[in-house]
Amino acid sequence: MALEITIEDSRWQEAGLDRLASQAVLAVLAHFELDPEACEIALLACDDAQICALNDEFRDKPTATNVLSWPAEDLAAAEPGGQPRRPETDYTGEIPLGDIAIAYETCQREADAAKKPLADHLRHLVVHGVLHLLGYDHISDLDATVMEGLEVKILGNLGLDDPYTVDDRL
Numbered sequence: 001m002a003l004e005i006t007i008e009d010s011r012w013q014e015a016g017l018d019r020l021a022s023q024a025v026l027a028v029l030a031h032f033e034l035d036p037e038a039c040e041i042a043l044l045a046c047d048d049a050q051i052c053a054l055n056d057e058f059r060d061k062p063t064a065t066n067v068l069s070w071p072a073e074d075l076a077a078a079e080p081g082g083q084p085r086r087p088e089t090d091y092t093g094e095i096p097l098g099d100i101a102i103a104y105e106t107c108q109r110e111a112d113a114a115k116k117p118l119a120d121h122l123r124h125l126v127v128h129g130v131l132h133l134l135g136y137d138h139i140s141d142l143d144a145t146v147m148e149g150l151e152v153k154i155l156g157n158l159g160l161d162d163p164y165t166v167d168d169r170l
Contacts, residue, residue: 002040002094009104012045020119021045024126027154032134034087038094040072041133043126044101051103066106067125072096075135081142084135100129116163124163127154 003025007013021043029036044050048064056062058070073096075084087095102125111121131147138144152162 004040004042006042006044008044008046008050011047011104011108012102015104015118015122017045017122020122021126023158024123025130027123027158028127028130028134031150031154031157032086034095038089039087040094040096041130042099043129044099046101046103048103048105051101051106054101064103064106066103066110067129068101069129069132070099071133071135072098076137077135077143080140081146087134097130098133100126100133102126102129114163120160121163123158123160124151124155127151 003022005018005021007017025039025041026036029039046054051068052062052064054068055065058068073087075087077084087097089095102122107121107125108118111118114121128147128151131150136143136147136150138147148164152164155161155163
């Protein structure tokens with residue numbers, strides 16, 4: 001698998017980003033039966049300041065966010081809740097999927113608020129980002145239901161709990 005990781009914030013190295021991101025990406029590719037040797041993804045591991053600038057530049061939202069994705073190709077379904085197109089190999093036999101950026105402070109803050117390990121939240125957000133690269137979104141309620149269902153299933157295959165379930169026992 002061609003997962004190119006650029007670490008701009010050293011805290012990501014301490015969090016084990018390389019191993020965790022690889023696990024998450026491989027889980028998504030396996031779910032969709034995509035050849036991991038052909039797929040290409042670039043992951044930028046940055047901080048809130050950098051993701052804020054990217055969010056402003058590309059989405060006109062000058063705020064930090066947890067994860068951003070830039071698909072190499074628009075694979076989105078024609079209808080809300082529909083199945084996105086399957087990515088195809090290019091002329092070199094590769095499947096360029098796109099780029100993802102993830103921000104340390106926001107991810108850590110969200111993990112703390114949910115009382116979840118950063119490692120679990122990181123894998124969730126990488127799965128989320130890769131699903132965006134594959135044409136899934138959460139703009140409409142139907143799309144959100146489909147995308148969240150996929151996240152729960154893929155994360156379950158990694159042995160992680162449903163990230164959308166609130167544990168009120170704590």
